[in-house]
Amino acid sequence: MNTVIDSGIVEQHNAKAMANLEADYAALGGMLARRGKDIEQLTALAQTFAVALPSWGVGTGGTRFARFPGPGEPRNVFEKIDDCAVINQLTRATPLVSLHFPWDKPTDVAALREYADRYKLGFDSVNSNTFQDQLGQAHTYKYGSLTALSAESRAQAVQHNVECIELGRALGSKGLTVWVGDGANFPGQQNLRGALERYLDSMRGVYAALPDDWQVYIEHKLFEPAFYATTIADWGTSFACATELGPKAKCLVDLGHHAPNTNIEMIVARLAQFGKLGGFHFNDSKYGDDDLDSGSINPFQLFLIFNELADASARDGEAFKPSYMLDQSHNVTDPIESLMNSAVEVQRAFVQSALVDRAALAQYQQDNDVLQSAQALKHAFRTDVSPILAMARLRSGAPADPVGCYRASGYRAKQAELRPAKAGASSSGIV
Ligand code: AFD
Ligand code: MN
Numbered sequence: 001m002n003t004v005i006d007s008g009i010v011e012q013h014n015a016k017a018m019a020n021l022e023a024d025y026a027a028l029g030g031m032l033a034r035r036g037k038d039i040e041q042l043t044a045l046a047q048t049f050a051v052a053l054p055s056w057g058v059g060t061g062g063t064r065f066a067r068f069p070g071p072g073e074p075r076n077v078f079e080k081i082d083d084c085a086v087i088n089q090l091t092r093a094t095p096l097v098s099l100h101f102p103w104d105k106p107t108d109v110a111a112l113r114e115y116a117d118r119y120k121l122g123f124d125s126v127n128s129n130t131f132q133d134q135l136g137q138a139h140t141y142k143y144g145s146l147t148a149l150s151a152e153s154r155a156q157a158v159q160h161n162v163e164c165i166e167l168g169r170a171l172g173s174k175g176l177t178v179w180v181g182d183g184a185n186f187p188g189q190q191n192l193r194g195a196l197e198r199y200l201d202s203m204r205g206v207y208a209a210l211p212d213d214w215q216v217y218i219e220h221k222l223f224e225p226a227f228y229a230t231t232i233a234d235w236g237t238s239f240a241c242a243t244e245l246g247p248k249a250k251c252l253v254d255l256g257h258h259a260p261n262t263n264i265e266m267i268v269a270r271l272a273q274f275g276k277l278g279g280f281h282f283n284d285s286k287y288g289d290d291d292l293d294s295g296s297i298n299p300f301q302l303f304l305i306f307n308e309l310a311d312a313s314a315r316d317g318e319a320f321k322p323s324y325m326l327d328q329s330h331n332v333t334d335p336i337e338s339l340m341n342s343a344v345e346v347q348r349a350f351v352q353s354a355l356v357d358r359a360a361l362a363q364y365q366q367d368n369d370v371l372q373s374a375q376a377l378k379h380a381f382r383t384d385v386s387p388i389l390a391m392a393r394l395r396s397g398a399p400a401d402p403v404g405c406y407r408a409s410g411y412r413a414k415q416a417e418l419r420p421a422k423a424g425a426s427s428s429g430i431v
């Protein structure tokens with residue numbers, strides 16, 4: 001397998017980190033043993049964790065107004081794969097990449113698949129883009145895409161999604177994520193029911209093109225760019241559409257796409273209960289779709305989401321397999337560092353959720369022992385599982401401290417030389 005960072009640098013880094021890590025790991029192991037938990041089992045569990053990378057996340061994002069690109073940004077899909085390979089090499093938690101078309105459309109699909117395969121990277125669900133017009137496009141999406149009143153725009157949007165499926169198929173993907181910015185900016189602009197009818201009609205065309213072993217993920221979002229009403233505004237609409245379309249259609253929960261203070265873990269519980277939880281876009285936010293690194297604002301919410309996922313897994317077993325993906329936008333940090341941090345934070349919530357004593361919690365709930373029920377969760381959340389995560393990485397060939405090792409490798413400075421900025425070459429854009 002090809003690696004981007006010299007494995008000697010990782011080994012050197014780990015040799016230095018080993019003594020402290022072993023001491024911390026032993027101390028945590030002892031503490032967990034007193035709670036009836038086997039640290040080795042938890043470390044093995046941590047090693048199974050995987051979250052996919054968004055191809056658009058390795059470039060600098062931006063605000064509504066501007067983008068301040070950093071040095072050495074990837075300029076094409078192959079360079080994006082290189083950066084994703086670094087993230088996976090240093091975390092061993094991100095083996096899949098989620099591409100966005102047409103931004104990442106390769107001229108030679110087989111070559112791209114082969115290129116990723118050399119790093120042992122695979123492809124997660126592919127994303128369509130009908131939220132902006134492309135150069136030379138015949139019909140505009142200014143007034144909507146899958147919901148447009150123009151039959152031509154709708155047909156073009158359906159066709160684009162079908163093409164995404166074809167590309168994804170050639171890459172070995174198994175899903176299509178559809179996020180549309182369709183909606184209305186003003187009351188009265190649009191017949192609300194009519195727009196959703198057109199959406200469903202278009203999505204039936206997309207659904208019909210799905211291979212048997214594929215799923216389509218419907219991503220809801222409350223706001224922007226349609227400020228008054230987005231067509232797929234909430235999980236209820238998403239759920240209704242996924243139900244209407246059929247068993248291959250599921251709901252995707254992007255953590256930043258809700259009103260502030262929304263109880264997202266309950267949405268997760270509801271979707272899991274009815275078999276429609278397709279997957280996640282993990283990120284964090286203070287106000288809205290801030291697309292901050294996972295766990296940077298509200299790590300307890302992330303934990304509570306994973307607590308629901310652990311509950312669903314315990315109930316439904318192997319059959320319950322939502323797909324995990326990061327979706328964030330980096331304006332002022334090195335995207336590689338931010339994505340590594342996020343992968344680790346999501347993995348942390350996953351491991352912490354395994355610390356919840358589910359039998360004890362069920363008994364507290366049964367006894368209406370409200371205080372202890374809440375404490376059962378807090379107890380798991382407060383446990384610092386960092387030594388487990390570091391040991392899991394070390395055993396999988398990654399460094400104990402991914403950001404430290406990345407900085408020591410000089411990767412970014414080297415890319416700054418190899419990838420001089422080209423105007424308009426970054427297809428990461430403002431997302
Ligand atoms: C936008 C949306 C959404 C989507 C992403 C990629 O808010 O999060 O997943 O674009 O299509 O940021
Ligand atoms: Mn998203």
Ligand code: MN
Binds near residue numbers: 254289327
């Ligand atoms: Mn978003």
